Each structure stands twice: as structure tokens, then as C-alpha cells.
Amino acid sequence: MVQEVVRGFLLGLIFGAVLGAGGVYAALERPWQSNGKTASAPRDAGPAAPTKRKRKHRRHRRRTSAYDAPPVLTAADRKLAWKGDAVSMPVKSLDMSAGGSSGRSMNAGEINDTIKSDSDSVIRCIADATGEADLAADVTLKMLVDGNGRVRKMRMRAPQYLFDQGVYRCVRSAAMSMGFPATGDYTVVTAPFTLN
Numbered sequence: 001m002v003q004e005v006v007r008g009f010l011l012g013l014i015f016g017a018v019l020g021a022g023g024v025y026a027a028l029e030r031p032w033q034s035n036g037k038t039a040s041a042p043r044d045a046g047p048a049a050p051t052k053r054k055r056k057h058r059r060h061r062r063r064t065s066a067y068d069a070p071p072v073l074t075a076a077d078r079k080l081a082w083k084g085d086a087v088s089m090p091v092k093s094l095d096m097s098a099g100g101s102s103g104r105s106m107n108a109g110e111i112n113d114t115i116k117s118d119s120d121s122v123i124r125c126i127a128d129a130t131g132e133a134d135l136a137a138d139v140t141l142k143m144l145v146d147g148n149g150r151v152r153k154m155r156m157r158a159p160q161y162l163f164d165q166g167v168y169r170c171v172r173s174a175a176m177s178m179g180f181p182a183t184g185d186y187t188v189v190t191a192p193f194t195l196n
Contacts, residue, residue, distance in 0.1 A: 070132040077161035080137065083168050084155035087142045089186055103147050103184020110181050115191050118178040125170035126193060129162045139193040141175055149180040159195075 126139055137159045144153040154175045156168060180189070 068132070070134055073133055073135060073161055077159065077164070078135065078137070079160050080157055081160050081163065082155060082157045083163055084142075084172070085144075085153035087144045087153045087155045087188060089144075089188055105185050105187040106145065106180060106183050106189070110183070111187070111189050111191075114178060114180045115189075119191065119193070121174035121177070122171055122191075123193065125167055125174055126158075126162065126195060129165040129167035129170070130195060131165070133161060135159060135161060135195060137195045139195055141171070141189075141191040141193070143175055143178075143189045143191070145180045145187045145189055147182060147184045147186060149182040151176050151178055151180070 122141070138157075139159075139162070140157040142155040142157075143151045146152050154172055156171055158167060180187070
């Protein structure tokens, strides 16, 4: 019984001494505060390994402050270029025994009505990519529309600056969502947009 009391006393004394020493260290050294010394890596450590980040694609116009100047465009930025699919009418085979083709291509009125009603998202893409740049050009879309009125292929002609700003992906998505009338046959549609 006396041994158990002595052993308990000694364990309590050791525990108290360790806890007290830790408290004195914390009070005197204050390890949570910076002492002005900075750690440095050895000279041969090299650059840190890059981390992979998922890029978010934004379709919104970049916000500029009153102090930002519009970008200065070079002749290469203003140069017109084509990007996209090869757009042409598919090869037709005519079966005379079946009485010919039942479909027809769209007429100019059907094309113009659809472009007027469905081109807002295309115009927004072009305006967002232009931003504050001083750029005037004609942007042309060439689309292959199938017999059901869906855009199957798209090609775009625009200044290189717009392509560098990511306009193609935005315009392609907008053009593919246009709903032309179903006429039963393919039509190549050319849609011009003037950029002032």
C-alpha cells in the first residue's frame, strides 16, 4: 500500500515537472510568434513542381478599370483567318427509280429569319472577345445545316485577335444551337457579322 502511494506520488511529480517545463518554454520562447528569421531553401533546390489546376472557361467580358487602356493591336492581330470545319455540300446520289429527292434547300427568307432570331448569342460572343479593343472587321460564319435544321459543321473567318481571345469555342457553341427550319435537304449558310 505504501509502495502504491509512493509510485503515484512520483508519477504525479514527473508529470507535473514535464508539464511545468513545457509551460515555461512556451512562456519564454513564444514559438507561435515569428522571431524575424526566415527559412531558406538550399541553392540547388530548384523551382517548385507546378500544380495542375483545372481551368475555368469564362464567356464573360473581362472587367476593366478606368485606368486600363485598351489593348494595342498589331497587323497580325487584325489579319483575317479561317478556323473550323471544312463546310461543303455532301455528295448526293440520285435514285431515279424512287422519284427523286423529297427535300429542298432553305431559301434566303428562311435563312435570314433564323439568323435574325438566333444570332444574339453569336453577337455576344464576338462582343465579349473584342472587349475594349479598337477593332473593325467583317466576321463570317459558314455553316452546313442538315435536312432537320441542325447545324452540323461550322467555319469562322475573323481577325486573329478574336481567335486569341477564345471566340471560336463560344461562337461554335452558339452556332450549333441555332434552329433552322427542316427542309429535308442540306444547305450551306453564310452569315456575315460586322464588327465596328
